[in-house]
Amino acid sequence: MAAIPRKLLSALLASIAFACILGLLSVGMRGAYDFHMYVLIYAIYGTPGLLLIGIPVSFLLDYGLGKIHTANAGVRTALTTVGYAIAGFAGGTIYLIVITSGRALQSSFGEWLPLSLLGILAALLFAFIDRRLLASSKTIKPPVG
Known part of the structure; x- marks a missing residue:
């Protein structure tokens, strides 16, 4: 599978999973609305950030991690996990600042x-789904002939 369609599919599947997880948590904690309403709200606000x-x-x-050559799969997995976690924190902060028009900077760190x-x-x-799609695309052989 080519990289761009795989990344797009990964982002869409991750946004659906993200919205469903947060929807379940919200129904369990608050319960003010129906599960579907929470999923819709989280999908509307979460999908643009992932995309x-x-x-x-x-x-x-992927480009930066591709430059690191290691035979140990555990080290590569750890680097990938830490890299995506750092990028997720930075991206989440940037996205929060954008959707609040900078008002997030005026609030306290704890908020x-x-x-x-x-x-x-x-x-x-996103990283988990993308890696699974990459692995599955490598195991499926195209038809010959």
């Missing part, structure tokens, strides 16, 4: 930190 920030950052991380931590969850979901 506009997640895909380009993923290409940059926007939990929302930025959601960026880590979204980035790790």
